[in-house]
Amino acid sequence: MLKMGPQYMSGNPGRAWAFETHSWLLFHYLANTHPAETEAFLGRLQARMDPVAAFAQSYPGMSEQRIGEGVHAYLNGGKYLQRFFSVAEPEVKIAVRHLSSAETHALRARLLASKMMPGWLRPARKEVALALAADPGEPEALAVDFEITERPLADHIERARNAVRLHPYDARAALLLAERLPSGGERHLAIERALELSQEDPDALRLGAFDSLAGGRFPEGLDRARRAQRLAATDPRALDVLAAALAANGRCAEASQVEQRALEVLPDGTPETTVRQLQERAREMAGGSLCVRPVVEEAGGPETTKHPR
Known part of the structure; x- marks a missing residue:
């Protein structure tokens, strides 16, 4: 097999593309x-x-x-096999829902913020302003605003709290708040509320997994992390939390492999600080320093647990 390590995601981008082509x-x-x-x-x-x-x-x-x-022989004269399968037309149900003015402007802002067209920033901010003028707690508009406009964290938190007050049954509002709060009771409640409102939301499950691990509820954290990864199989954040949960539950080899996979699927343009953080975690997991390992006492006593440093 082609060998690779954390260094695969750094250095000359051409080498990364060549590696993918060769693989x-x-x-x-x-x-x-x-x-x-x-x-x-x-x-x-x-x-x-x-x-x-x-x-x-x-x-x-x-x-x-x-x-x-x-x-070499295959590249210069090999053949490949094609298989064709008939697939039944899927049964789909189309739901039609009226969008409020705030939702419409928020969705337009999200599309603009994908940065697929030049000069996107000014019109994106205009759409955000129109959405929030109609609904100051519109979750999608706030999420875009937080991404494209630099504001103090305290401002983010207060505006997210307002979104929760205005939209108490919208999981996106609870998530918006949970993602910005420091560790503590309010963050835990916001995460649990998001999970209650949207049990199959991968972001809610991902935050819930980290919250469970921080609280020492390791099996619960692993269950949530697995569910998040099943719903977002190639999301590096879901893979990262799954690696952390595996490590916390003593499954060290699996944790190292999953963290490495999180590095491989990082999208183009990922901030270098994020890349370095995942590289460091991958190295620490490979070395076992982030892993909880079951240890059996030499005298034949009960199994104990060695926690990460």
Whole structure:
């Protein structure tokens, strides 16, 4: 397999693109020249087997030299297999709902804030202002405003509290507040309220998982983290909290792999500080310093737990 580490996300962007291209070439080569072995490999990965061990068991005798020669021959004259399947038309239900003026302007602001067109900032701020003039607690408009306009954290918190007062049954308002509050009772209540209102919201589950881990409720934290990751499988934040929950529950090898995966799926333009934080966590998890490990006493006593430093 192609080896990589946290350094994959730093340095020359061209190297990262080359790595991705090479990895896809390797996968296509294996899938089309060794289909049965590749199916077995994917099955072992789904069963959460260590990737290196899964590769060795699935492709016995597949040396680095053999891979290089095979990929070179495949690239220059190989064939690939296409499979076509008939899929029934999905049954969908379309819900039609009238949007208020505030919601309409908030959605327009969100679209503009995606930065897909030049000169987006001024019209985005205008849409935010129109939305908040109609509804000072419109959650989406506030979320966009917090992203594109620098304000003191205290201002964020007070405006999010107002959103909760104006929209007590909107999980987005509770989340907006929970994301900005410091640790403590008010934050815990805001997170639980968001989960109560939207049990399948990945962001609510992610914050709930961190809250559970901070409170020492490790199994609950792992359950919430797993649910968040199932709903947002390639979200690096969901993967990051799952890695933390696995580490807190003593599943060190899995935690290291998941944290590494969080690094791999970071989107382009991620702030360098965020990249460095995840790189550091990945290194610490690989070294075991962030992991709770079960330890059995030498005298045969009860199992104890070693907590992270």
